[in-house]
Amino acid sequence: MEWINKSRVVIVGLGLIGGSYAKALKRMGYTISAIDKDPETIKYAVENNIIDDGLTENYGELLEKADCIIIALYPGLITDWIKENQRFFKPGIRITDVTGVKSSFIYEVQDILREDVEFIAAHPMAGREVCGVKNSDDRIFRNANYIVVPTKKNTDAAIVWCEHLGKILGFDRVSVLTPEEHDEMIAFVSQLTHCIAVSLMTCNNDTHLKDYTGDSFRDLTRIARINENMWSELFLVNKEPLLRQMNSFINELEEMKHMLETDDAEGLKEKMRRSTNRRIQFDKEQ
C-alpha cells in the first residue's frame, strides 16, 4: 500500500513502541488493529481509543484485511511469528518491524518469506525507561532518529515507503543503513551506553548516594532503569559488535588510567580537549 489515509495497519505486539505507533498513525487517520497476547492490553487500548480493534488469538481474518503489518515483537519471536501467519497476508503487502538489532534475523526472515510480499526493516530510535501500552506516547518520536535498514533483497519502492512511514510517525531524522552498519552503530550509541549506565549503577554499594550526587551521575544513570528481558536479548543477539565497542571504550579508559598513573597531565588535557571539541561539534549538529 502507499501511505494513504484509511488504510488498515495491523500492529503485532502492543507495548511501548507498538502503542506509540498506534497513537501516531491513528491520529493521521489510519485504521489500527492490534495483536497482543495479553487481553488486558487489547481491552485498555480499545477503551482508550489507541486502536480500533484487536485480538489475542485466532486473528487470521484480521491479518487478511491488513494493508500493512508492523511487527513490534522481541527479535527472537519474529521469524516464528511470520512462519505461522504469512499464509494470511494479502498479496503485495509490506511488513516492517521496530527491532533494535537487525543482522541476527533479517536475512532469515527474508529467506522464509512468501515471494509476493516484502519485509523492510526499520528501527525507530526512541524509548522510555518504562514499558507497556499504558506508557506509550508518540511524542517520543520527536527529535528522534528513524533508520530504514534494507538488504539487497529490498526494492527501492519499499525503502521509500518505509522512509515515508518514519516521517508520518513524526521522526525528525530519517536515514538508511545496511544491517551491518546499523548493528555496529547501535552497539556504540545505544548498547554501549546502556552497559555503561548499568555498570555505573551496580559497581558501587553506597546506598547514601542521594546526599552527594550531582547532575552528572543522574544523567549517566537515567538509562540504568532498563527492561532486562528486552535488553539482555538485544545485547546477546548483537554480541560481536557490542563486545568490539565495549573493548574500544575500555581501552580508552585504560589509557586514561595509564595517564593518571604516570602523572601525564598533558596527555589528560589533550584527551579532554578532544572530547570537548567533539561534544561542541555534536551540539552544533543537533
Place this chain on the structure above:
Amino acid sequence: MEWINKSRVVIVGLGLIGGSYAKALKRMGYTISAIDKDPETIKYAVENNIIDDGLTENYGELLEKADCIIIALYPGLITDWIKENQRFFKPGIRITDVTGVKSSFIYEVQDILREDVEFIAAHPMAGREVCGVKNSDDRIFRNANYIVVPTKKNTDAAIVWCEHLGKILGFDRVSVLTPEEHDEMIAFVSQLTHCIAVSLMTCNNDTHLKDYTGDSFRDLTRIARINENMWSELFLVNKEPLLRQMNSFINELEEMKHMLETDDAEGLKEKMRRSTNRRIQFDKEQ
C-alpha cells in the same frame, strides 16, 4: 564572623563558582570584594554589580577588612596563596574554599595557617560546562549538594558556620564528610562519571553521530565538554581514589563482557534488575 548581613566577604578567584558565590551573597546583602589575576574579570564583575569592588594586585588592605575569605582557586594554588597573604588576615576570621578535592591540600593548609584564624573546607557540588565569571549563575546551587569537609583540627562552631554558608548560598542539601570520605565519594560520583563521558566521546571516530544518536548518548556525554586544566589537576591530585573507582567500574564492565561471551542471559538480567532497582530507589530519594 557570624552570617550577619553587611559583613564583608572577600572571594579569591572570580571564575564560574567564585562569581556564583558573589551573586548569591550579594543578593543576601553582603558586601563582596574579589581578587582575581585578570583585570577584565574584575572590571566586568564591578560593572555588572556582581561584586562591590576588586583588585588584581596589592590587595593587602582589602584583605585586612575581610570578615570572611572564600578561596576559589585551583587546589594547587591554595597553600602558596595562604602562605603569602595570611599576614593580612584579621584575627579570628574564617577561611573556606570551593575545591573539588580535599586530602591533597587541607592538612598542609591547616598546618601552615596562623593559629588565630580557622580554615574550614567545603565543596559546593555544582558546575556548568562553561567557565568564567560571565557564565556565573547562583541558580546552579539549587537542587545541588554542599559538603562541609572538616578535619580534627576544626571547631564545631566553624562546622556550623560553614553549614550555614551552604544554606545561605541556596544549596538544597548540606552534609558533612571527612576529607577521605569526601575524596572517595567524589572519585565515584563526579570524577569517574567525567572519565566515562570523556572516554565515550573519544573512543569512536565516527563523525556522523548526529544522524543516529538518541537521548542516551547525549545524556552520557553532556559532561564530556570539560575544562581540561581544572579537571586534569583534580584527577591527578585525587589519583588513588579515582584509580580505585575506575578499576571497580571496569571490573563491572568486564563481568558484563564475560556474560555476553558465555551467553549468560540470566546473569545479564540479574545485573539489569539490580541496576533498575537501584535507580528506582535513587529517584525516590531525590
